[in-house]
Amino acid sequence: ERTTVNSALVFYLIVSANIFGFVLIYNQIPNQIAADVQGFTQNPTVFLVLVFLLLVLVGIVLDAFAALIILVPILLPMAQNSYGIDPILFGVVVCLTLMLGLLTPPVGAGLYVAAATSRVEIMSLSRALLPFFLIAALVILVVIFFPATVQILL
Secondary structure: OOHHHHHHHHHHHHHHHHHHHHHHHOHOOOOOOOOHHHHHOOOHHHHHHHHHHHHHHHHHOOOHHHHHHHHHHHHHHHHHHHHOOOOHHHHHHHHHHHHHHHOOOOOOOOHHHHHHHOOOOOHHHHHHHHHHHHHHHHHHHHHHHHHHHHHHHH
16 A cells, blocks of 8 residues: 555656646746856856756756756757866766755655655655755765866766
């Protein structure tokens, strides 16, 4: 019974994220966001910080897979062509940031799955995750401001 409820919850979250993604694409919101970001700065570091903030917000309300499908085809060419950002660095920032968004309340899908699986209240789980959230955000900012941290591992 518990497995069925948890599976239904996960399925509901994925379907909701896909519907929301369709609405975003239909209204061409990712294209508008990309144009706004590109008009805002010419600095690659500022661009990555803006991508970080955007993806945390997107990761809160969308499944990571849906966010990847919607935003990466728009943001990656812009990162490479307009800002000269290495695609591996960009991929690391995107993946880490979407992971962070999945655990961010109020709609973070990973947070709900973890709470349902462990039978813990969402608010108490959110409070317990706060230090890890801040550390993860700090790690992402270190990667953004010091790209050699990613590139040295290659």
